[in-house]
Amino acid sequence: MQEERRLAVLRAIVEDYVATEEPVGSKALVERHGLGVSSATVRNDMAALEDEGYIAQPHTSAGRVPTDKGYRLFVDRLTTVKPMSAAEKRAIATLLDGAVDLDDVVQRSVRLLAQLTRQVAVVQYPTLSRSTVRHIEVVALAPNRLLVVLILSTGRVEQRLVELTVELDDEQLAELRSTVNRAATGEVIADAATALRAIAPSEGEGSTVTATVVETLLEAMSDHRSDERIVVGGAANLARYGDSFDSAVRPLLEALEEHVVLLKLLGEATSGEILTVRIGAEGPYQELASTSVVASGYGPGDESLARLGIVGPTRMDYPGSMAAVRAVARYVSRILDDA
Amino acid sequence: MQEERRLAVLRAIVEDYVATEEPVGSKALVERHGLGVSSATVRNDMAALEDEGYIAQPHTSAGRVPTDKGYRLFVDRLTTVKPMSAAEKRAIATLLDGAVDLDDVVQRSVRLLAQLTRQVAVVQYPTLSRSTVRHIEVVALAPNRLLVVLILSTGRVEQRLVELTVELDDEQLAELRSTVNRAATGEVIADAATALRAIAPSEGEGSTVTATVVETLLEAMSDHRSDERIVVGGAANLARYGDSFDSAVRPLLEALEEHVVLLKLLGEATSGEILTVRIGAEGPYQELASTSVVASGYGPGDESLARLGIVGPTRMDYPGSMAAVRAVARYVSRILDDA
DNA sequence: CTTGGCACTCAGGAACTTCGAGTGCCAGAT
DNA sequence: ATCTGGCACTCGAAGTTCCTGAGTGCCAAG
Numbered sequence: 001m002q003e004e005r006r007l008a009v010l011r012a013i014v015e016d017y018v019a020t021e022e023p024v025g026s027k028a029l030v031e032r033h034g035l036g037v038s039s040a041t042v043r044n045d046m047a048a049l050e051d052e053g054y055i056a057q058p059h060t061s062a063g064r065v066p067t068d069k070g071y072r073l074f075v076d077r078l079t080t081v082k083p084m085s086a087a088e089k090r091a092i093a094t095l096l097d098g099a100v101d102l103d104d105v106v107q108r109s110v111r112l113l114a115q116l117t118r119q120v121a122v123v124q125y126p127t128l129s130r131s132t133v134r135h136i137e138v139v140a141l142a143p144n145r146l147l148v149v150l151i152l153s154t155g156r157v158e159q160r161l162v163e164l165t166v167e168l169d170d171e172q173l174a175e176l177r178s179t180v181n182r183a184a185t186g187e188v189i190a191d192a193a194t195a196l197r198a199i200a201p202s203e204g205e206g207s208t209v210t211a212t213v214v215e216t217l218l219e220a221m222s223d224h225r226s227d228e229r230i231v232v233g234g235a236a237n238l239a240r241y242g243d244s245f246d247s248a249v250r251p252l253l254e255a256l257e258e259h260v261v262l263l264k265l266l267g268e269a270t271s272g273e274i275l276t277v278r279i280g281a282e283g284p285y286q287e288l289a290s291t292s293v294v295a296s297g298y299g300p301g302d303e304s305l306a307r308l309g310i311v312g313p314t315r316m317d318y319p320g321s322m323a324a325v326r327a328v329a330r331y332v333s334r335i336l337d338d339a
Numbered sequence: 340m341q342e343e344r345r346l347a348v349l350r351a352i353v354e355d356y357v358a359t360e361e362p363v364g365s366k367a368l369v370e371r372h373g374l375g376v377s378s379a380t381v382r383n384d385m386a387a388l389e390d391e392g393y394i395a396q397p398h399t400s401a402g403r404v405p406t407d408k409g410y411r412l413f414v415d416r417l418t419t420v421k422p423m424s425a426a427e428k429r430a431i432a433t434l435l436d437g438a439v440d441l442d443d444v445v446q447r448s449v450r451l452l453a454q455l456t457r458q459v460a461v462v463q464y465p466t467l468s469r470s471t472v473r474h475i476e477v478v479a480l481a482p483n484r485l486l487v488v489l490i491l492s493t494g495r496v497e498q499r500l501v502e503l504t505v506e507l508d509d510e511q512l513a514e515l516r517s518t519v520n521r522a523a524t525g526e527v528i529a530d531a532a533t534a535l536r537a538i539a540p541s542e543g544e545g546s547t548v549t550a551t552v553v554e555t556l557l558e559a560m561s562d563h564r565s566d567e568r569i570v571v572g573g574a575a576n577l578a579r580y581g582d583s584f585d586s587a588v589r590p591l592l593e594a595l596e597e598h599v600v601l602l603k604l605l606g607e608a609t610s611g612e613i614l615t616v617r618i619g620a621e622g623p624y625q626e627l628a629s630t631s632v633v634a635s636g637y638g639p640g641d642e643s644l645a646r647l648g649i650v651g652p653t654r655m656d657y658p659g660s661m662a663a664v665r666a667v668a669r670y671v672s673r674i675l676d677d678a
Numbered sequence: 679c680t681t682g683g684c685a686c687t688c689a690g691g692a693a694c695t696t697c698g699a700g701t702g703c704c705a706g707a708t
Numbered sequence: 709a710t711c712t713g714g715c716a717c718t719c720g721a722a723g724t725t726c727c728t729g730a731g732t733g734c735c736a737a738g
Contacts, residue, residue: 002710025700038712043701061700061719101499135486137478147474149488149498157498159488160440235574236596239589250578257575341679364731379681382732400688400731 006045008035010054011078013046014066018317023063068280071292071314075277081322088116089327096331102126102155106231109308109332114234116324119312120252122262122295125229126154126305126336133184133192138177138213143167148213150220152189154305154336158220162212176210180217189221230259234310241313248313251287255311261285266295266307273297273304273329275322280314290314294321296329300336308332345384347374349393350417352385353405357654362402407619410631410653414616420661427455428666435670441465441494445570448647448671453573455663458651459591461601461634464568465493465644465675472523472531477516477552482506487552489559491528493644493675497559501551515549519556528560569598573649580652587652590626594650600624605634605646612636612643612668614661619653629653633660635668639675647671 012033016024026039026046035042046064049055054070057063066074084092095112099105106123113121137149146162168176183199184192200214235256241249255261265283267276275296281289295309309325351372355363365378365385374381385403388394393409396402405413423431434451438444445462452460476488485501507515522538523531539553574595580588594600604622606615614635620628634648648664 023700027700039700040703040712040714041710043703044711047702057701059700059718059720061698061717063700135478135480137476137486137488139474139476139488139490141474141490147476147490149476149478149496151478151480151486157496159496233596236589236593239592250575253578254575257572362731366731377681378731379683380679383680386733396732398687398689398731400686400729402731 002045005035005037006049007073007078008033009042009045010049010066010070011074013049013055013064014070014074014078017065018315021315023058023065025063028063066315068282068314071279071318072282075279075318075322079319081275081326082319084323084327092116092327092331096328096335099335105155105332105335109328110231110233113308113310113324113328114237116328117310117312117317117321118234118237118240119310119316119321120235120237120256121233121308121310122256122266123231123233123308124263124266124306125231126156126299130188130299130303130305131156132186132188134186136177136180136184136217138173138180140168140170140173143169146173146213148216148220150217154300160216160220162216164209164212166209168209172209176213179210180213184217193218193221228259228263230262232256232262237312248290251285252291252311255285255288265293265311266309267293272302273326273333275326276309277318277322292316292318294318294325296325298329298333298336300333305336341384344374344376345388346412346417347372348381348384349388349405349409350413352388352394352403353409353413353417356404357656360654362397362404364402367402405654407621407653410618410657411621414618414657414661418658418661420614420665421658423662423666431455431666431670435667435674438674444494444671444674448667449570449572452647452649452663452667453576455667456649456651456656456660457573457576457579458649458655458660459574459576459595460572460647460649461595461605462570462572462647463602463605463645464570465495465638469527469638469642469644470495471525471527473525475516475519475523475556477512477519479507479509479512482508485512485552487555487559489556493639499555499559501555503548503551505548507548511548515552518549519552523556532557532560569601571595571601576651587629590624591630591650594624594627604632604650605648606632611641612665612672614665615648616657616661631655631657633657633664635664637668637672637675639672644675 009029012029012035013024016029016032026042029035029042030037030039046055049070050057050064053067054073055064056067058065092112095108096105099108106125110121110123113123132153133150134153135151137151139147139149141147144164144167146164148160148162150158179199180196183195187195196214196217200211235253238249238252255265265278265285265288267278273296275294278293280292283293290313291311292314293309293311295307297304297307299305308329310321312321348368351368351374352363355368355371365381368374368381369376369378385394388409389396389403392406393412394403395406397404431451434447435444438447445464449460449462452462471492472489473492474490476490478486478488480486483503483506485503487499487501489497518538519535522534526534535553535556539550574592577588577591594604604617604624604627606617612635614633617632619631622632629652630650631653632648632650634646636643636646638644647668649660651660
């Protein structure tokens with residue numbers, strides 16, 4: 001009974017603090033939310049909540065502020081992700097449907113997320129690892145210069161130049177093209193790589209060329225840069241941090257440039273579109289103790305090829321952010337489904 | 340005679356102010372720089388410089404600070420771009436030579452610029468407009484689904500998917516491929532576009548397909564997104580702004596997301612690698628009155644395909660920044676030459 | 679034209695005071 | 709058992725005042 005009210009108090013504190021950015025006191029709490037008790041009672045509850053570590057006082061004579069633990073409880077038990085309004089849904093759908101290619105989808109998603117949440121948005125490109133090879137094209141730019149284009153099911157295209165020591169005629173080129181495609185097309189990256197390796201040490205005069213091309217393809221497939229590709233948007237929203245510039249904005253700004261750090265923050269791509277919320281110091285980076293991350297996997301079907309999400313101050317609108325991230329993840333997944 | 344000393348005083352003021360970020364007074368000036376006169380004399384000179392609008396006093400009893408006009412004079416007449424050290428040159432060369440493709444070159448350039456100058460770096464992708472078509476590839480992903488790949492002399496690759504209402508066999512495909520290549524390969528974008536338009540309304544059963552493909556190619560060529568593609572790096576350096584957060588960092592952070600604004604800041608791509616310095620309010624954006632831009636064109640030969648540069652506070656190390664921008668522009672140009 | 683001297687100005691910091699939101703706790707009411 | 713009104717207490721934030729010293733402008737002499 002009292003337990004329930006305490007949770008209501010915690011929820012009220014979180015909501016007020018997020019809205020006002022100032023420590024909230026017992027009196028204001030009673031006034032603004034319709035808890036049917038007096039401020040003294042709320043004070044008692046607050047004392048209890050403080051004992052349990054859900055809230056804290058910045059100064060002796062100030063109101064209370066939620067701790068990471070408090071936010072955690074709030075996120076886990078006190079809130080349901082509020083669905084987006086019909087208008088918002090339509091806006092998302094319209095904007096994303098207008099995308100012309102993968103780059104564009106990613107780009108638009110970042111903008112969208114940043115706008116919806118007014119936070120910094122981060123979108124990871126779909127990983128190569130689980131996608132399949134749709135086609136490999138080999139083009140002769142010159143008799144001894146090839147362009148190898150690797151087209152994946154996610155719409156991603158990797159291309160590489162290959163310099164040859166020998167010259168190829170059209171027939172040999174066609175042969176090469178069909179060889180690599182026979183081996184790789186339709187396969188998941190990993191299997192394609194295995195199959196390509198198998199054909200590399202073939203006999204005959206085309207062998208060294210084949211080997212070179214295969215090597216290039218393998219390199220393109222395993223290229224780490226691809227897995228780490230990330231797009232960031234909405235950095236201007238950092239300007240709204242106002243106070244706590246040094247403690248919060250600086251390290252975050254640095255993190256945004258370190259894509260490796262960002263990837264870790266977004267978390268591992270698990271299967272499905274599961275929302276992950278990391279609050280403050282729960283993460284591995286001390287400098288980012290006052291920032292939270294709301295992220296979700298996305299990808300066609302129920303596979304999760306990559307992640308997207310937002311990064312903001314621990315003091316953020318969790319329900320809103322979670323709704324936005326979830327919605328965008330879903331729409332992007334749907335688009336990848338179609339493609 | 341006195342004129343010369345006055346300029347020396349201005350130079351000293353700029354240098355000191357850039358170094359200390361604090362208004363500089365006559366006494367400190369005499370001590371730190373070996374001007375062979377007394378502080379009273381310097382004061383007289385400063386009064387004159389102030390009359391002419393080169394420096395200003397933030398407060399009545401404070402030292403002097405250079406005005407935009409002062410920086411302008413400093414940049415135009417009081418400094419020569421100091422060459423980079425051999426070690427720096429080597430570092431630039433090594434880093435950039437390691438690039439594997441155009442994306443990589445651009446990416447590395449941004450990082451490099453940001454590191455060298457400790458400012459925010461901006462690099463524009465080479466424009467399509469002056470590059471030539473190296474090759475067009477048409478690949479059948481399915482009988483009614485084509486991938487059109489446009490390869491340009493700058494190493495840029497644009498690809499588009501084309502859905503067909505009819506099915507093509509290999510022979511028709513080869514025909515199509517050679518038709519478009521015959522028309523476009525080797526031509527400058529603009530000429531290629533004209534040539535392609537000419538072949539579009541041909542007779543026969545392949546005509547609608549040809550028309551569709553040509554249309555796609557034209558779209559890819561004129562795609563504005565390409566011309567506006569820009570990469571930003573070193574935003575973390577904004578954290579060093581320290582003071583003047585609202586007045587300087589916020590608008591800049593916003594500008595960095597608005598690629599159109601950035602492009603305007605970088606300026607028009609003129610021919611050659613000419614260094615441009617825009618100081619404070621000289622630019623079109625009032626909000627960016629306290630930021631300067633140092634930029635240069637770059638591109639193979641003496642063409643200037645695009646621009647790169649840095650954005651920083653008006654109070655910045657101009658000689659150093661100019662040297663860095665110039666050096667990077669040169670090396671990138673050289674790399675584009677080779678490719 | 680330069681220089682030493684001198685009176686003047688004023689931003690920024692230190693020290694102090696005030697104000698009030700907010701707290702903890704207790705005794706009485708329910 | 710729980711809530712409530714009351715009350716003394718705390719202490720950060722904001723306002724006030726004062727002081728200091730860097731820096732200035734100007735002048736008369738070199």
